[in-house]
Amino acid sequence: MKVLLISDYSTPTGGAELTLFTLREGLRQRGHDVRLFASSARPNDMDTLADEECFGTTSRFRAFLQTANIWAMQRLSQVLSEFQPDIVHVSLFLTQLSPLILPLLRHIPTLYYVVWYRPICPLGTKRLPNGMTCQDSVGKACYQNHCLPLHDWLPLMLQQQLWQRWSNVFDSVVANSDSVKQVLQHSGIDVKEVIWHGVPIRPLRPSISSPPTVVFAGRLVPEKGVKLLIQAFAKVITQIPTAQLLIAGTGEEEEYLKQMIIDLELTTSVRLLGYLSRQELEGYFARAWVQVVPSLWSEPFGMVAAEAQMRGTAVVASDSGGLREIVKHGETGFLFPTGQVEALTESLLTLLQNRELAEQMGQDGRKIAVAQFSEASCVEKFLHHYQTLLKQQTLSQTGRLN
Numbered sequence: 001m002k003v004l005l006i007s008d009y010s011t012p013t014g015g016a017e018l019t020l021f022t023l024r025e026g027l028r029q030r031g032h033d034v035r036l037f038a039s040s041a042r043p044n045d046m047d048t049l050a051d052e053e054c055f056g057t058t059s060r061f062r063a064f065l066q067t068a069n070i071w072a073m074q075r076l077s078q079v080l081s082e083f084q085p086d087i088v089h090v091s092l093f094l095t096q097l098s099p100l101i102l103p104l105l106r107h108i109p110t111l112y113y114v115v116w117y118r119p120i121c122p123l124g125t126k127r128l129p130n131g132m133t134c135q136d137s138v139g140k141a142c143y144q145n146h147c148l149p150l151h152d153w154l155p156l157m158l159q160q161q162l163w164q165r166w167s168n169v170f171d172s173v174v175a176n177s178d179s180v181k182q183v184l185q186h187s188g189i190d191v192k193e194v195i196w197h198g199v200p201i202r203p204l205r206p207s208i209s210s211p212p213t214v215v216f217a218g219r220l221v222p223e224k225g226v227k228l229l230i231q232a233f234a235k236v237i238t239q240i241p242t243a244q245l246l247i248a249g250t251g252e253e254e255e256y257l258k259q260m261i262i263d264l265e266l267t268t269s270v271r272l273l274g275y276l277s278r279q280e281l282e283g284y285f286a287r288a289w290v291q292v293v294p295s296l297w298s299e300p301f302g303m304v305a306a307e308a309q310m311r312g313t314a315v316v317a318s319d320s321g322g323l324r325e326i327v328k329h330g331e332t333g334f335l336f337p338t339g340q341v342e343a344l345t346e347s348l349l350t351l352l353q354n355r356e357l358a359e360q361m362g363q364d365g366r367k368i369a370v371a372q373f374s375e376a377s378c379v380e381k382f383l384h385h386y387q388t389l390l391k392q393q394t395l396s397q398t399g400r401l402n
């Protein structure tokens with residue numbers, strides 16, 4: 001089977017991209033011919049891992065490019081002609097490649113794997129500037145609610161019109177969580193199946209030891225809730241003075257968080273580790289008692305939570321979005337009401353004051369992660385979905401001939 005994977009980016013920067021790399025490798029190992037088509041945009045100047053590329057950018061020009069990327073359309077047309085895929089798997093196309101690529105896919109079985117809220121929200125978060133969840137449809141509200149400046153709002157409204165006009169090229173829409181599925185269906189998008197992201201099966205981490213350690217990994221941006229985590233940890237160390245908090249990642253809040261740590265007199269207890277490679281991250285996080293995912297928005301999936309459970313670490317996460325599908329409250333960790341410092345503090349204290357409980361929850365989480373979130377399981381589910389699409393195409397062609 002020839003499979004063409006399509007994504008805005010091919011840098012190892014997020015769950016969507018990592019899942020595509022895993023899928024490409026898994027399908028190739030099973031004997032399939034797979035190529036990844038992506039833009040040349042390089043967030044954080046990271047290397048691209050695409051097999052085929054077109055022009056992309058992270059400059060201010062991006063708002064116009066993601067509405068009408070003629071370079072993507074022209075290059076994809078060449079790739080389709082040369083490669084002639086049996087299946088096209090689209091993951092991301094609304095932040096670089098643009099809806100102009102869609103008409104090219106009309107006569108090829110095509111799957112759209114939705115990994116966030118971008119099809120129904122120009123920001124992809126469904127989150128208003130005041131932190132509340134947006135209940136409005138795409139349109140004037142995006143400008144009136146101050147989500148988009150006028151110079152971005154105009155091209156992105158055109159983008160929405162184009163994408164909706166050509167959305168029927170997708171033979172199937174698949175979501176990465178039940179949470180995303182529900183939001184999409186509420187907006188009128190029919191979702192056929194949910195396929196969770198796959199994460200590597202890693203060796204079980206060593207038994208946890210002192211000091212009690214809390215970890216976070218992710219972008220340092222407001223919606224990730226790092227400020228909330230630091231506020232809660234400031235309360236934790238009043239009862240557990242030896243506790244440590246390790247924060248891995250970079251982002252727009254980094255300088256603010258550094259000052260916050262100084263102001264709260266946490267410099268001996270909280271460390272900002274910056275960007276870490278996968279190997280470096282595993283080295284630091286192997287000693288964690290608990291990993292926290294304190295997101296203030298509805299995470300579409302929550303890959304870091306699945307990775308933590310695969311490692312054998314208990315997880316404390318916001319009770320929202322796809323995180324509810326990963327963390328089993330009271331079994332593999334705790335879910336706390338989004339944005340509530342006291343509830344997060346209580347969950348952390350429960351685990352950091354009971355090593356045996358943290359150990360057991362981590363082990364139970366690993367069992368669930370191996371069973372539900374492995375890379376092999378993800379690849380097999382997609383392969384089955386591709387085969388279903390091909391059968392449907394054959395039946396359709398047979399029906400037309402008869």
